[in-house]
Amino acid sequence: MNKNLQLILRMLVGGAIGFFLMYWVLSSPFEGIAFSEYNVWVNGFLLVALIGLLLFSFIRYRQIHRLLNQPLTGDAEDSADQQMYRWFSDGTLSLNLVLPLSLVLISVNLVLDQQLSLVVTGFVVMGVGLIGSIRFQTLVQHMYPERKLPDISETDYAMKLLAASDDGEKHVMLEGLYKTHSLVNMMLIVGIILLLFYSLSTSSSQLFSIFVITFILMVSNAKYYLTIRNR
Amino acid sequence: MKSKVKELRARHGWNQTELAKRANISRQTVSLIERGEFMPSLLIATKIARVFETTIEDIFQFDEEELL
Numbered sequence: 001m002n003k004n005l006q007l008i009l010r011m012l013v014g015g016a017i018g019f020f021l022m023y024w025v026l027s028s029p030f031e032g033i034a035f036s037e038y039n040v041w042v043n044g045f046l047l048v049a050l051i052g053l054l055l056f057s058f059i060r061y062r063q064i065h066r067l068l069n070q071p072l073t074g075d076a077e078d079s080a081d082q083q084m085y086r087w088f089s090d091g092t093l094s095l096n097l098v099l100p101l102s103l104v105l106i107s108v109n110l111v112l113d114q115q116l117s118l119v120v121t122g123f124v125v126m127g128v129g130l131i132g133s134i135r136f137q138t139l140v141q142h143m144y145p146e147r148k149l150p151d152i153s154e155t156d157y158a159m160k161l162l163a164a165s166d167d168g169e170k171h172v173m174l175e176g177l178y179k180t181h182s183l184v185n186m187m188l189i190v191g192i193i194l195l196l197f198y199s200l201s202t203s204s205s206q207l208f209s210i211f212v213i214t215f216i217l218m219v220s221n222a223k224y225y226l227t228i229r230n231r
Numbered sequence: 232m233k234s235k236v237k238e239l240r241a242r243h244g245w246n247q248t249e250l251a252k253r254a255n256i257s258r259q260t261v262s263l264i265e266r267g268e269f270m271p272s273l274l275i276a277t278k279i280a281r282v283f284e285t286t287i288e289d290i291f292q293f294d295e296e297e298l299l
Contacts, residue, residue: 083259118253167272168260184239 039114046105047118050125053094057132060091061139076127084143091136098129121132181224188217233292237265239283254278 064087072080106122109115137152150160165173192213194208240250240261247265251258256275263269264279271279276287283290 074246078258078262081248083260085259144257147257164254166260167275168269169257170262171263171269172259 027049039108039112042108043105043114043118046101046108047121050098050101050105054125054128054132057091057098057136060087060094061132061135063087064091064139064143088136088139088143092133095129095133095136098132099126102126102129109128181220185217185221188213232267232270232294232297234264234267235290235292236261236279239285239290240265243283250279250282254282 052097064084067080067084067087096127102125105119105125106119109118109122134152137157141149141151147164149159149164154160162170162219192210195210198204199206199210236250240247243250245253245269247258247261251261254261254275257280260269260271260275264271264275271291273287280287282291
């Protein structure tokens with residue numbers, strides 16, 4: 001089938017699904033999500049996720065340390081380096097997830113006026129996550145002692161780390177960042193549409209969130225395109 | 232692009248880490264080049280060629296179609 005025809009058909013099907021979904025959402029009585037009714041589940045899930053992520057990153061940290069102390073040669077050394085790189089990425093990802101999730105834990109308990117102990121726990125977990133992130137960044141220098149990598153305490157650490165990376169590493173980062181940029185753009189648009197549906201189908205206005213997300217979208221796109229435009 | 236990096240590395244008895252250290256590049260870059268997933272910059276190609284004491288053209292060869 002002609003590609004243009006396929007695209008038109010997909011758009012029509014998507015439009016029809018969207019229309020009926022909107023029609024159903026607007027016609028059915030929906031009170032919105034009463035988070036206060038589910039606070040035990042929400043808090044429980046967040047706590048389990050946060051503890052799991054911290055434990056996981058700690059395990060990865062220990063595994064990297066153990067591998068660093070092994071005298072390896074030949075292909076085993078290459079495999080170990082590859083494994084360490086993967087473990088390092090796993091650990092960094094887990095710790096990067098700790099920050100937003102602990103913020104959600106704090107927000108839920110502050111906004112819904114729930115337990116103060118969970119607000120404190122949220123701050124403690126966030127602090128542990130930040131310390132973990134710093135420990136992971138310093139680990140890079142142990143992993144690659146022969147490379148001139150910046151110290152975490154230096155100003156513009158991220159830019160200096162980027163400058164210290166070679167073209168192959170930058171190529172990998174570029175691929176990852178470009179995919180992330182496209183995904184974040186799409187997900188934020190979907191987020192705005194979901195908030196719009198939620199606002200229309202409940203009495204709870206999400207306009208402030210829509211404005212915030214729109215602002216983030218505008219700034220991130222402006223930053224990206226102005227960066228590549230001026231090169 | 233075809234590269235002889237893996238072949239030359241094996242001939243010298245080096246692993247990827249060793250070549251990376253000698254050329255002052257990352258092991259990840261060596262691995263990407265060997266798997267054909269990254270076309271090295273002139274700087275990296277020169278560094279690798281210098282380590283193997285040969286020319287860039289000897290290590291990296293393009294198909295005619297790629298040069299059109």
